[in-house]
Amino acid sequence: MHGHVDHATFLQQISSFLGFYYIALAAMNGIAALAIWRGGRSKTLFRVGPLTFTNALLWTVVAFFFLLMAPLAMSGSEPLMRWVSMPDAFKHAADAVMGPVAYSLGSFLILAVLFSFRKFFVKTWVAWLGLNLSFLFMGLSITDPDFAAIVTKPDNVPIVGLIFLLGFFTWLATAKAVKNDERIARGEKPLEAVDNEKILVWPDLVYTELICMVALTALLLLWGIALQAPLEEPASSVKTPNPSKAPWYFLGLQEMLVYYDPWMAGVVLPSVVIVGLMAIPYIDFNRRGNGYYTINERKFAYVIFQFGFLVLWVTLIVMGTFLRGPNWNFFGFYETWDVHKVVPMNNVDLSEYFWIRGLGREMPRAPEGSGAGLELLYILWREAPGIILLIGYFTVIPPAMVVYSKFFRNMYLKMGLIRFMVMSHLLLLMGLLPIKMVCRWSFDLKYFIAIKEYFLNF
Amino acid sequence: MPDKDKMSVEEILAACRKLDGGGDTSASQPSAAEEPPAPAATPAAEPPSGKKPSEMSVEEILAAARAEKAGRGEASSSEASAPTSAAAPVAPKKKPSEMSVEEILAAARAEKSRPATPAKPAAKPKPAASAKPAAKSSPKPAAGGKKPSGPLDTASILAAARKGSKRGPVSKEEAARTAAPAAAKAGSRVPPMPSKPDFLRPAAKSKPAESRRGFFGSLIGIVFGSAMAVGFVSLAVTQLLWLLGFARFMFPNILIEPPSKFKVGFPDVIGPGQVVTKFKAQFGVWIVRNEYEGVDQIYALRSVCTHLGCTPNWLEAEQKFKCPCHGSGFYKNGINFEGPAPRPLERYAITIADDGQLEVDKSRKFQQELGQWNDPQSFVPV
Known part of the structure; x- marks a missing residue:
């Protein structure tokens, strides 16, 4: 997709879409302002002399702002569209900063901030502002051909939609949880317990399902007409597309494969994820939060789950979808997918670090002509640092958690030995992924244990 | 049926039967009731006949209703509620002037307690109690004859009488009494089986003489003769052919792999440090000249x-x-240096064939981590 059209043609193509995009944004804000005004929910923000500025007025102004951008975007001429494009300085800065480390740590920090100040972010106007800003970011960025290429690719369009959908539902659940937490703090019942009126399957539920079914079918039809199916060249066993991407829902796994051996990242860790999710009901002893949204009453469960889902799964999917280019190199949002981009990734095993760089010796090696048993012993001796480290990780940390943390001590007393060990080991296994990622970024570490003779790497 | 004087019970019955028999009249009644002037004959004829029987039966009906009320304990609630609501509304159909205040009130109460469906008849007595009853009484037979649960009027009561069943609520005892004879009757009414006529009886089989020819003949006849045998045999043959075809399908007539040994040209055409990529698409191999x-x-x-x-x-x-x-x-020598690959690329066996060309043998592999790259089969020195 890159380099096939010159910039002017590209702007022509994108402008017709972009104009309607801004008109839609203006309509969205206008409708919101109207709803606030008609619903009598307009609040005074500030006064200047005799004029009062209400929030309805604010969203009207925003709507007019988008309405002004629409003709500029629709013009399709380069000097005019510069006004509705992301400044080049920002693009270069963003590309320079972006990397796997900045992206992963950045998204983790953003989510942490969102979580910590959730009482602020669940306010409707804040969420609405965030939605407007993210749409504005999309609109300003899409005039960049490289950004447009990754966002408008038929494969990726639904994933852009999914990001917004996920954001909305996460926000909705958090908003309900925050409201319930405030009620519980005041000694009231959660909203779900107050409004527990039962409704009928027929017609209430079945009608809703029918309407959803019809609407989704219509959406799928429109989608199928508007976007071409992303078919590729005929498959060949000797030619792999570059980049070669898994289906979007597996891109988190593919990202994990960059850091782990296929046996670990493709078989063991996914199985642990599934088994671990199945084990949650047996591990969880907290009876609160049953049937209503809450965060404060089950903070540990909430934080661990959202870390595993949002940080380790969703952000990796987003990274794999939008930011991984040819040769599985990392590319910023506005960076051209260059097949010849050189990224130094000279990775070293832990055993090499230990024996050669640490002790300045040769790697232990079985003498020529020795039997398989002796060879295996030498291999284990060679990989001893990694093996000891890993065994230590799984045997020392769980008791240490009990001894040094009051929180985990309470948990241990409530759960008993077996349940606590299962829980802590699942937790540690989950922690292995970010730990390995950090090690890869900071020390170019390839594998803790590298028994390549027997295809066993960790 | 027009007889303006008092009619005997038989006459009323006859009138009712006539009404029952004329399905079209009963069907057209509701419309007739709504617009009085249209059917001239019926309203004119009906008033007396409709009025008379009802007039006559008022006492009876009220008595029945009272008796009903008294003996409600025996009847089940559903049975009891139907007759009371049914019996009472009959009263207003007679001349309201003839009824006492209590009766009218009782009727009104019963009216109120009735379900929504009988609301129509209730509305009718009001507009014209003198002229209308005729129109009203005529639709009744149709409704009353079919549905005993509705408000009972004379015709339906008579219809019930005609059927021989008790009017009004039926106690369990009564129900049992009426049901038992019916069942007994049904049991005794089984028609006798007609005897089989001669022509339907199977003819006595003439025993065939046991002979070898006969046996083989019948065998061939069974296998090839009968239509069913032909069908099953052809089905089995078809199935067998399908099975064989499927088995053949599992072993397609192709060469599964390209020949594991192939020639890749003369060694002197490969320059120092060159990587030959043209065999990758067909054989999945790079020929590399490099220093190792x-x-x-x-x-x-x-x-x-x-x-x-x-x-x-x-x-x-x-x-x-x-x-x-x-x-x-x-690297060019196949050693892994970046990314997650745990070990170097593998080498295939390579030799110089008799004609001086390089020959690659894909059936043998050499792995560096196992120290196999020192094997003279794994490279050709230049």
Whole structure:
């Protein structure tokens, strides 16, 4: 997709879409302002002399702002569209900063901030502002051909939609949880317990399902007409597309494969994820939060789950979808997918670090002509640092958690030995992924244990 | 049926029967009731006949209703509620002037307690109690005859009488009494089986003489003769052919692999440090001339990534093999140096054939981590 059209043609193509995009944004804000005004929910923000500025007025102004951008975007001429494009300085800065480390740590920090100040972010106007800003970011960025290429690719369009959908539902659940937490703090019942009126399957539920079914079918039809199916060249066993991407829902796994051996990242860790999710009901002893949204009453469960889902799964999917280019190199949002981009990734095993760089010796090696048993012993001796480290990780940390943390001590007393060990080991296994990622970024570490003779790497 | 004087019970019955028999009249009644002037004959004829029987039966009906009320304990609630509501509304159909205040009130109460369906008849007495009753009484037989649960009027009561069943609520005892004879009757009414006529009786089989020819004849007849046998045999044959075809399908007539030994040209055409990529598409192999451990040599690298089996690409500018799936990178000599690949690329056996060309044998592999690259089969020194 890159380099096939010159910039002017590209702007022509994108402008017709972009104009309607801004008109839609203006309509969205206008409708919101109207709803606030008609619903009598307009609040005074500030006064200047005799004029009062209400929030309805604010969203009207925003709507007019988008309405002004629409003709500029629709013009399709380069000097005019510069006004509705992301400044080049920002693009270069963003590309320079972006990397796997900045992206992963950045998204983790953003989510942490969102979580910590959730009482602020669940306010409707804040969420609405965030939605407007993210749409504005999309609109300003899409005039960049490289950004447009990754966002408008038929494969990726639904994933852009999914990001917004996920954001909305996460926000909705958090908003309900925050409201319930405030009620519980005041000694009231959660909203779900107050409004527990039962409704009928027929017609209430079945009608809703029918309407959803019809609407989704219509959406799928429109989608199928508007976007071409992303078919590729005929498959060949000797030619792999570059980049070669898994289906979007597996891109988190593919990202994990960059850091782990296929046996670990493709078989063991996914199985642990599934088994671990199945084990949650047996591990969880907290009876609160049953049937209503809450965060404060089950903070540990909430934080661990959202870390595993949002940080380790969703952000990796987003990274794999939008930011991984040819040769599985990392590319910023506005960076051209260059097949010849050189990224130094000279990775070293832990055993090499230990024996050669640490002790300045040769790697232990079985003498020529020795039997398989002796060879295996030498291999284990060679990989001893990694093996000891890993065994230590799984045997020392769980008791240490009990001894040094009051929180985990309470948990241990409530759960008993077996349940606590299962829980802590699942937790540690989950922690292995970010730990390995950090090690890869900071020390170019390839594998803790590298028994390549027997295809066993960790 | 027009008889303006008092009618006897038989006459009323006859009138009712007539009404019952004329389905079209009963069906047209409701419309007739709504617009009085239209059917001239019926209203004119009906008033007396409708009025008389009702007039006559008022006492009876009220008495029945009272008796009903008294003996309600015996009847089940559903049975009891129907007759009371049914009996009472009959009263207003007679001349309201003839009824006492109590009766009218009782009727009104019963009216109120009745379900929504009988609301129509209730509305009718009001507008014209003198002229209307005729129109009203005529629709009744149709409704009352079919539905005993509705308000009972004379015709329906009579219809019930005609059927021989008790009017009003029926106690369990009564129900049992009436049901038992019916059942007994049904049991006794089983018609006798007619005897089989002679022509339907199977003819006595004439025993065939036991002979070998006869036996084989019948066998052939069974296998090939009967239509069913032909069908099953052909079905079995078809199935067998399908099965054989399916088995054949599992072993397609193809060469599963390209020949594991193939020639890749003369060694002197490969320049120092050159990577020949033209055999990758067909054979999955790179022919490389490179220096390895101080020896200038030609070797055949297998184009399969040791991480997850994707096919890496040779990047001439960067002088490396790079895998598009997870970013593993290999030097020209096949040693892995970046990305997740745990071990170097594998070598195939390579020799110089009799005609002086290089010959690659894909059936043998050499792995560096096992120290197999020192094997003289794994390279051709230049």
